[in-house]
Each structure stands twice: as C-alpha cells, then as structure tokens.
Amino acid sequence: MAKVSLTCMCMIQDLKTNKVLVQDRVLDWKGISFPAGGVEEGESLVEAAIREMKEETGLTVSNLRPCGIVHWYNDKTGDRHLVFNYKTSD
Template sequence: MSNVELTNMCMIYDRTNNRVLVQERVKSWKGIAFPGGHVEDGESIVESTIREIKEETGLTISELEPCGIIYRFNDQTGDKYFVFNYRTETFSGELLEETDEGRVFWINREELLELKLSDGFKERLPMFFDRKFSEGFGTWNEHNISELKFR
C-alpha cells in the first residue's frame, strides 16, 4: 500500500521593503527555503499553511494565493508527496527568531539567490515570484531523484 504525504509552503512577501521571509531549515530539506510543513488529518490545506506559518514564524497570515503544486511520485513504492505552495502579503504579529525547525529572517528578494538554498528550491522560485508554473512533477526512489518538470 502506498503512502500520500501532504505538505505546504508559503512565501510571505513584504512589498514595501522588497523582502521575503525565509527559514534556514535544520531538520529536513536543509538549507534556505520558505516556511511550511505538514497537513494534519482533518485539516484543510489552507488552514494547515496558516497554522504552520504561525508555529514556525510567529506570524499570522491571511489572503493566501495559491501559486502551484509540487508532486513527487516514488516509482518503486507508489508513494506520493505533494507540496501546496502559497504566497501572501498579508501578515501580522511578532517574528520569532528561531524555532526547532530553524532560524527565520527577512531577506531582500534580490539577495535570496546568494544564500545556500535547499536542494531544488531555486527551480521552484518562478512559481512564487513570476506565477510562471502551476505544477512541478518528478519521480524518486531509493537510488535516484529526478529533476522537477514544470508546467
């Protein structure tokens, strides 16, 4: 029997200062990425994103705009892994400096690419910034992980 894992990620954009909130992830998918996490049983995808952002950053977000889905399929086990991606410019609260997931901080949008990004995160940025793609798809197994194909 195959497993399905649902996760989320959200780009919080401060247009006034042209900066985005990033997380230096230390548990899984190590490196710099946007904050997010897992969808819990009985929870909607949007609710899970709002909860995860609150837990990982201290901020309350709203007016989430969907900006694409990442879907990875394990071609040996049949397992499926989804990331529902959002962006928002509507946030309030006091930013936490760090959680057990990693340090969170604002960075100028143009400086983002200079950081040590999580593997494959750079390729996902057009979904968030340019509204260029609606889906990224790839396969993986214990021996190989394919590049995502974006559409």
C-alpha cells in the same frame, strides 16, 4: 503500502522592502526554503498553511493566494509527496 503526504508552503512577502521570509532548514532536507509543514487530519489546505506559518514563524497570515503545486513520486516505494504553495503579503 504507498503513502501520500500533503504539505503547505507559503511565501510571505514584505511589499515595502520587496523581501521574502525564508527558513534555513536543518532536518532531513538541508537548504533554504519558505516556511512549510504538514496538513493535519480534518484541516483544509488553507487552514494548514495558516497554522504552519504561525507555528514556524510566529506570524498570523491572511489572504493566502495559491501559486502552484509540486508533486514528487518515488518509483521504488510508490510514495507521493504533494506540496501546495501559497503566497501572501498580509
């Protein structure tokens, strides 16, 4: 049976320095990424993004602005992976 996974990712920007927070990933996908994590049952996308930013970085974020959606489809399994992207400077 095909699966659908939902992930929220957030770019946290410091407007004073014009720097963004990134993570050096070490799990199944190696590379640099914005902090991200899965959406739990009963959670809105924004609630998931706020929770994941706290879990991943220790920061409490607010005023998230949507800035894109990425969709991956695996044609062998039928699995779909949706990433909802946000940005904030708060």
